[in-house]
Amino acid sequence: MLSKSNIKRITGLHQKKYRKQEELFVAEGIKVINELLESSFQLEAIYGVERDSLHIPEEKENTFEQITQAELKKISFLKTPQKALALFKIPTQVDSKHTGLTVLLDDVRDPGNLGTIIRLCDWFGVTSLICSAQTVDCYNPKVVQATMGSLSRITIVYTDITAYLEKEQRPVYGTFMDGDNIYASTLPEEAVIVMGNEANGISSAIAQLVTQKIAVPRFGQLQKTESLNVATATAICLSEFKRGYTIEK
Amino acid sequence: MLSKSNIKRITGLHQKKYRKQEELFVAEGIKVINELLESSFQLEAIYGVERDSLHIPEEKENTFEQITQAELKKISFLKTPQKALALFKIPTQVDSKHTGLTVLLDDVRDPGNLGTIIRLCDWFGVTSLICSAQTVDCYNPKVVQATMGSLSRITIVYTDITAYLEKEQRPVYGTFMDGDNIYASTLPEEAVIVMGNEANGISSAIAQLVTQKIAVPRFGQLQKTESLNVATATAICLSEFKRGYTIEK
Structure with a gap:
């Protein structure tokens, strides 16, 4: 069950101000989430109507929360919500030398x-x-x-x-x-x-x-x-x- | 004043079926409309909250209808309606030889x-x-x-x-x-x-x-x-x- 405060926190991430404050961003859909799960981005939380097709690493299993389609609709930014929504940490900007x-x-x-x-x-x-x-x-x-x-x-x-x-x-x-x-x-x-x-x-x-x-x-x-x-x-x-x-x- | 049936006819053009039936399409915004007015497309009707910036050719002046912003909102397909909306005839498809x-x-x-x-x-x-x-x-x-x-x-x-x-x-x-x-x-x-x-x-x-x-x-x-x-x-x-x-x- 998604709490009201959690719904508010997630939908707030639509705004840059809150993304900056929470240092989190939202990704939606199995495909995009799975691609990010394979990357260096750090998973914070993941909400899904099913978990089978999500490649959640073992050590992150506790971040998964089963929700209903109706709950997903409340937190989704998409007109047609996909099957899952995940929160990832915004990485710290690094000052490196750029070449090429x-x-x-x-x-x-x-x-x-x-x-x-x-x-x-x-x-x-x-x-x-x-x-x-x-x-x-x-x-x-x-x-x-x-x-x-x-x-x-x-x-x-x-x-x-x-x-x-x-x-x-x-x-x-x-x-x-x-x-x-x-x-x-x-x-x-x-x-x-x-x-x-x-x-x-x-x-x-x-x-x-x-x-x-x-x-x-x-x-x-x-x-x-x-x-x-x-x-x-x-x-x-x-x-x-x-x-x-x-x-x- | 836009009649109810006219509003219905224009908003219907959102659908391909009605565009095909009426042989008309919708263009919005001064810039796009003026570009099409300069082209070979035939103007059918033009609705504007002002006409000053529209380059309507003299022989087509009778196609202009002054409307209010509220009326424009009813017929517009845009989230933020521009100042004008025009209907143009869909040209007949010609079977010509394509080169280059x-x-x-x-x-x-x-x-x-x-x-x-x-x-x-x-x-x-x-x-x-x-x-x-x-x-x-x-x-x-x-x-x-x-x-x-x-x-x-x-x-x-x-x-x-x-x-x-x-x-x-x-x-x-x-x-x-x-x-x-x-x-x-x-x-x-x-x-x-x-x-x-x-x-x-x-x-x-x-x-x-x-x-x-x-x-x-x-x-x-x-x-x-x-x-x-x-x-x-x-x-x-x-x-x-x-x-x-x-x-x-």
Whole structure:
């Protein structure tokens, strides 16, 4: 039986304020939960209408609580609640040196876009993602659901991106309408790639710290498409940076 | 004043059945409506809380109806209704010959993905998009909003994709985990690119009609990311097909 105070505590985690306070985030659905259970994330509690398909490690068995579908509905963030909901500890942010490719987000606001970008980083072997303080929280339930487990494989750091870029030694790439054709550019193995806000692109303060302005050329005769969505632009940029270094056949 | 029957008719357009019956679709927001007003789409009716920012052509002035914010809320599909809602005629599907690059969707179900793919086609100069009958309707309000006007610049055909591919002369590309590295392939100017369903990928019946199996290689050491989202995979494929034919600097 879920107590009223517990329901309140879990649904409160929808808000960043309470996630920060409790240092917990919510994951839903057997698939996402099982992926996170295999990762370095620490399980705090797990609520399920059944436990058979959940891969709960033995030492964490006491964190499982059997609930009814009606109770799950009370704590779920999803329109169609899945069979389980789990709480994981938000890891402490570590200040490590980033090498290779790093993606840096200048105020990306849409949870779906951030989730897609995290999956793309995972796919392309980008292990560090730097986010401005105004970028949507990666522990937002919508982001957690959209990442499909990739969240556990990327180091995500929220920081003052101006200060971060000022100290950066690697070349800093950013996409601008008047940038150099990305397809004709020789792209390095080590770099920071800045992606901007959905509506406003890269802010002028950050633009000044970009050392290499690039552009994804637009094709077609009408030339009216205003811009690429930030997630698809990230896909194209990462593909271009990595295509020369294929490790699979 | 909006009549009850009119409200019912407009909200009914949320459903494909009624869109088909009425041959109308809904667009919302000044920006999207103005983009469609500039296109070949035919305006049927336009409801706005103000008309100043709407670029209604003179001969269509009689289609404008001033409504209140409360009335707009009754007919809007958006959580936060914009200032106007318009009805446009669904164009008759034309059977024309497709040349250059054509994207073909095998049961893409998510409106956001279809909207993003339409924008990508527009960006990369792909003028024809072929959809299986089970692919989400491109006149679904969520798709219309996501395309940001690109909808008017792409020829979209819903058809029996098996029959379409059986008659196709161009090479048919499709992405598969065991396909050839797309980065190492010489890609032609004329081709059909098949993109599959979000959960199941390309169906086996369609896979048999694919003449060139390609893959976007996965990077990183963990190699756990299951798959790319269909919209980001489309972005990478179109970028690869087009990168050799840059027309801008």
